[in-house]
Amino acid sequence: MISGLYQGQDGDSRLELRVDVDGTRPTGRVSGDLFTVSGATTGYTGSFVVHAPAVTAGAVEGRGAFTYETGDQDVRVTISGESGTAQVAGRTYPITFVSRHFRKVLLEQDSVAGAVPFVSYDTGSLPGPAGSPARELSVAAAWAEAGIELTVAEPGVIPVDGAGADLAWDDAELHHAMTQQFSRFGDAAAWRVWLLVASKHVGGYRGIMFDYGDAHQRQGAAVFHDAIKGDSPQAQRAMLRTYVHELGHAFNLLHSWQKNLATPPQPLGPSGGFGDLSWMNYVQNYQPGGEAGYWAAFPFQFTDSELVHLRHGFYRDVVMGGGAFGSGAAEPAPFEQPVEDLSGLALELRAKESFGFGEPVVVELRLSCTGEPRTTHGHLHPDTEFTQVTITQPGGRTVLYRPMMRHCVDSSPRIRLDAGNPAMYRSAYIGHGRDGHYFQQPGEYHVRAQYVAADGSRVVSPPCLVRVRRPVGDDDHRVAELMLGEEQGQLFSLLGSDSPALRSGNLALEEVIDRYGGHPLSVYARLVKGLNAERGFKALTPGNRLRVRPPDAKQGVEQLAEVARMGGIDNITLNLVMRRLARAEARQGELRKAHAVMDAMVATFAAKGLNPIVMGQIRRQAELTKSALSAEA
Incomplete structure (x- = not known):
C-alpha cells in the first residue's frame, strides 16, 4: 500500500503530498500543498489535486488542477518503499512517507x-x-x-x-x-x-x-x-x-x-x-x-x-483560520421559484418602507399554510440555515447572507400550521454577517429567502424590496459612520457583548447615545446596550476561571424603556424588548412595574391593529411572563 502523507523539499519549496489510491475508502486522487521556505519562515504558495490519476506499478500520474497559474500541470509520483520522488509544476521533490493519515x-x-x-x-x-x-x-x-x-x-x-x-x-x-x-x-x-x-x-x-x-x-x-x-x-x-x-x-x-x-x-x-x-x-x-x-x-x-x-x-x-466558512462559493443566483410547488406552504419577507443609511436592516419572515393544515419544523430564522437569504445589491450583484453565528439544531420541534395557527413569524437582522455589512450604500436592494421544510421542500419567497435612504445633513453622516463599523455589526449580531475585543464598537455605540441621543438610529445603540446590560455575562479570566458579571437591571431599564418609548423597531424585536424590560424591573424588586410593562405591551400591539390570532398569542405570552416573574420574585 502506498497511500498516505508524504513530505519533500526542493530548494526553497516544500511539498506536502497526499496519495490516496489504495487502502481504506480510497478516493482515487493525489493532492498536495506547496509552501515557500524563506529563512526561518514558511509561507503558503498554493495547492493542487489530480482527480483521476493513472496508477501503474510504483507510479501515479495525471494532470493537476492548481490554485495558481503554472505552465506545467502534469504531476508524476514514483514511490518505492517509504520514499520516492514527486514531479510537480516543473520541480522534482524527493519525498518521504510521514503517515497513513492525510x-x-x-x-x-x-x-x-x-x-x-x-x-x-x-x-x-x-x-x-x-x-x-x-x-x-x-x-x-x-x-x-x-x-x-x-x-x-x-x-x-x-x-x-x-x-x-x-x-x-x-x-x-x-x-x-x-x-x-x-x-x-x-x-x-x-x-x-x-x-x-x-x-x-x-x-x-x-x-x-x-x-x-x-x-x-x-x-x-x-x-x-x-x-x-x-x-x-x-x-x-x-x-x-x-x-x-x-x-x-x-x-x-x-x-x-x-x-x-x-x-x-x-x-x-x-x-x-x-x-x-x-x-x-x-x-x-x-x-x-x-x-x-x-x-x-x-x-x-x-x-x-x-x-x-x-x-x-x-x-x-x-485549514482552520483559512478561508471563511463556505468561502469561494460560486456567487449565488436569486432563488428560483420551483416549477411545481405542492408543499402547501408559502414564505413571505417583509421590511419597513425604508431604512436610514447605517440603520440595521431587519426583515420579518412569515411562513404560512396555503390550504390544508401542514406540519413542519419551526426553524425559520436564517441562523439555523434551514432558511437562506440572498441580497441583490444596487449594482446588480447577488450575495448570500451568511450569519455571524449559525446554530446546529439537532432537535426540530414540529409546528402545525392550520386555521387556528395559520402562520409563524421570525425577525432576522440581516444587515451584517460573516462577510461584513451587506447594505453599505444607499439604494434599492432585493431580498429573497428560501425555507427548507421538514420534508425537504424548498419554499421560495417573492422578492422583498429594501430601500436604504441617502443621509441628509452632518448628523446622518456621522451616525452612519458610527453604526457601520465591523465591531458594531458584530455587536448587533450578538445583541451586545462585554468582550474587550469589541471595545471600539461599544465605544462607538456609546457615542451615538451620548452625542446623538435624539437621532432615530440611536434606538438601535440603546437596544444593544440595554439587552447586554439586562443579562449577565460570562467571561474567562487569564487565570482560566469562569466569572459572571451579574445583570445590571438599572442600566437595562434605563435603555430598554427608552427603546420602547422611541419605537422605530420591528414588532418582534419590540416584543423581545418589552419582555426583557419587564424582567429588569422585576429584578429591581418592581414586580408591579414589571406587570405594567406586560400590560403596556398588549395595549401597544392592540393599537397596531394586529390580527386576532396574533393578538391572542401576545396576550398569552404576557400572562405567562407575568406568572414566571411572580414565581421568581
Whole structure:
C-alpha cells in the first residue's frame, strides 16, 4: 500500500503530498500543498489535486488542477518503499512517507466544571446497518477513519466562580471565551481547533461552530453537555455524532442539504441532501425514516464527496483560520421559484418602507399554510440555515447572507400550521454577517429567502424590496459612520457583548447615545446596550476561571424603556424588548412595574391593529411572563 502523507523539499519549496489510491475508502486522487521556505519562515504558495490519476506499478500520474497559474500541470509520483520522488509544476521533490493519515490537526478541548466530556462509543451497542463493523469510536478514532489524525491536547477544566445556577451560554460569551481561552487562537491559518464542552446554550442547542466573525474563521466550536448528556448507548451515540458534526464545520463542511452552496457547487444527495448517511446530516431530518431510519442505516462515516474535501480540498478551503466558512462559493443566483410547488406552504419577507443609511436592516419572515393544515419544523430564522437569504445589491450583484453565528439544531420541534395557527413569524437582522455589512450604500436592494421544510421542500419567497435612504445633513453622516463599523455589526449580531475585543464598537455605540441621543438610529445603540446590560455575562479570566458579571437591571431599564418609548423597531424585536424590560424591573424588586410593562405591551400591539390570532398569542405570552416573574420574585 502506498497511500498516505508524504513530505519533500526542493530548494526553497516544500511539498506536502497526499496519495490516496489504495487502502481504506480510497478516493482515487493525489493532492498536495506547496509552501515557500524563506529563512526561518514558511509561507503558503498554493495547492493542487489530480482527480483521476493513472496508477501503474510504483507510479501515479495525471494532470493537476492548481490554485495558481503554472505552465506545467502534469504531476508524476514514483514511490518505492517509504520514499520516492514527486514531479510537480516543473520541480522534482524527493519525498518521504510521514503517515497513513492525510492531514494532522490539534484539538484543544476544555470543559466547564460539571460538564463531562465524551470519551467513546461502541458502535455494536445498538443495532446498525449490515456490513458496518462494530468498533470503539472516540472522536479522534472517528476522524482517523476519514484519514484525519486528530491529536487531543491535555484537556482543561474551567472552574466556575459566582455563576449560580445559570450556566447557559450565549453566542457573545462563547466568542469571548474562545479569544481568551484558546491558547492557539490567532489571526493565522493553522491545523488547530478549540472545542468547549459547556453546560447549555440559551437557545437549547446541542452544538455550535461559532467562529465566523473575522478574517480567520472556523477556529472554535462548542457542544452543550446538558442537551446531550447520558450514559445510555443512545445518548453516547448521539454525543459522538454531535462532537464529530461540529468539528466537521471547522473543516469547512456544510450541512448535507447545503452542498450546492459549496465550492464548486456540489450536487445534493438523495432527497435534497436529507438522504445523506453522513455525520453532517441532521438525524431527525433523514429521509426516509427520520431518526430511526438514520441510525438503522448510518455506518458512522462521511460521504464520499466529504472525504474528498477533507483529504484533498485546497489548503485554505479546509485549514482552520483559512478561508471563511463556505468561502469561494460560486456567487449565488436569486432563488428560483420551483416549477411545481405542492408543499402547501408559502414564505413571505417583509421590511419597513425604508431604512436610514447605517440603520440595521431587519426583515420579518412569515411562513404560512396555503390550504390544508401542514406540519413542519419551526426553524425559520436564517441562523439555523434551514432558511437562506440572498441580497441583490444596487449594482446588480447577488450575495448570500451568511450569519455571524449559525446554530446546529439537532432537535426540530414540529409546528402545525392550520386555521387556528395559520402562520409563524421570525425577525432576522440581516444587515451584517460573516462577510461584513451587506447594505453599505444607499439604494434599492432585493431580498429573497428560501425555507427548507421538514420534508425537504424548498419554499421560495417573492422578492422583498429594501430601500436604504441617502443621509441628509452632518448628523446622518456621522451616525452612519458610527453604526457601520465591523465591531458594531458584530455587536448587533450578538445583541451586545462585554468582550474587550469589541471595545471600539461599544465605544462607538456609546457615542451615538451620548452625542446623538435624539437621532432615530440611536434606538438601535440603546437596544444593544440595554439587552447586554439586562443579562449577565460570562467571561474567562487569564487565570482560566469562569466569572459572571451579574445583570445590571438599572442600566437595562434605563435603555430598554427608552427603546420602547422611541419605537422605530420591528414588532418582534419590540416584543423581545418589552419582555426583557419587564424582567429588569422585576429584578429591581418592581414586580408591579414589571406587570405594567406586560400590560403596556398588549395595549401597544392592540393599537397596531394586529390580527386576532396574533393578538391572542401576545396576550398569552404576557400572562405567562407575568406568572414566571411572580414565581421568581
